[in-house]
Amino acid sequence: MNVTLIPSSPKGEVRAIASKSAAHRLLICAAFANAPTKIRCEQLNRDIEATADCLSALGATIDYKYGFFTVKPIKDIPKEAKLHCGESGSTLRFLVPIVAALGVKTEFVLKGRLPERPLSPLRELLEENGIKLSVQGSNPLICEGKLNGNEFSISGSVSSQFISGLLFALALCKNGGSLTVTDKLESAPYVSLTCDALKKFGANITKKGSVFTVIPTKLLDKKKTFNVEGDWSNAAFPLCAAAIDGDVTVTNINLTSRQGDKKIVELLLQFGADVETGRGRVRVRHAPLKAIDIDASHIPDLVPVLAAVASVAEGTTRIYGAARLRIKESDRLLTVCNMLNSLGADVTQTEDGLIINGKASLIGGTVDSANDHRITMSAAVASVACDSPVTILGAEACQKSYPAFFEDMEKLGFKKK
Secondary structure: OOEEEEOOOOEEEEEOOEOHHHHHHHHHHHHOOOOOEEEEOOOOOHHHHHHHHHHHHOOOEEEEEOOEEEEEOOOOOOOEEEEEEEOOHHHHHHHHHHHHHHOOEEEEEEOOOHHHOOOOOHHHHHHHOOOEEOOOOOOOEEEEOOOOOOEEEEEOOOOHHHHHHHHHHHHHOOOOEEEEEEOOOOOHHHHHHHHHHHHHOOOEEEEEOOEEEEEOOOOOOOOEEEEOOEOHHHHHHHHHHHHHHOEEEEEOOOOOOOOHHHHHHHHHHHHOOEEEEEOOEEEEEOOOOEOOEEEOOOOHHHHHHHHHHHOOOEOEEEEEOOHHHHHOOOOHHHHHHHHHHHOOOEEEEOOOOEEEEOOOOEOOEEEEOOOOHHHHHHHHHHHHHEOOOEEEEOHHHHHHOOOOHHHHHHHOOOEEO
């Protein structure tokens, strides 16, 4: 699907969609609880559906009606399972340690670029503790064996998803265990989300320095209902569009959320946008934008859309600490650079980031989504800064995380040609 957008100034109000980061975690906890759970999740996307499907294949009963998941936990752990992860890195990286802890021989069926995305150093840790994994790039990826021991150590410099997956695994171990994180923990707020989800279900997790300790406990022994909060990562797109040229309010936002991408508020203020917050909503209005420096080590998902804002901010914006973006759905440092430059921006790559020289406006043109949802949506945001229409090739990529993206943007005044 190709979409052509006519430059416009977005105005109005839109409700933030459900956080897929929170949904993944709540669904996993619910599948291994000791009582049924209801999870309010107003919108679905391909990644959330992948996690739900995989947990169903492991024996959970999961129904979705009227905006709620009803999850009946797994009673009997299967000896073997075939799990379809789609393109969801979270689904794969959370569930590999979980099935290893359970001793389930598992085929993980992967799509898109997911087979290419690395599992190291998680792979080495698991193999050192009794797990056999098929070689990097295998599809399906085969995981067999049962984890030996419950005291692990892993670098935090590659992916926080590895740490989250191991914490889920330790919560399922009879005797709990400990996890030492060496090196700098990238995307640390996502690990906090994992700990919060586990604690909601009764897990006992403590952190002292770089060591997480999980004390054995029963996960949720009575029926409860949980709410998936609004997604800051996706709320950033309409907010950034407004910063470029508009006036947009996003509702259904938890201003005290553990989601790291709520930093978008602080960053747009630094750029010079007019930002108001309060009562579960954020309003952003355009004001003259100035270049800033951005450490993206804890907010990598925001880089594409922040780069769109920076492309029309006066001065030179430097984004660094984002080397991990090269192993996402696309090499996002390369594809962001290509996307914005094809619209007339001045962007160059560095080893771990981008250098963006702001212009008064962009010219428009055609961009390739590279089958990456965040490139698709960032290109739509960049169209606000353009003098001529923008055509996005492969715009259906947004289905991965925000299926209703273009519908919501049209509510704000985005115009399709």
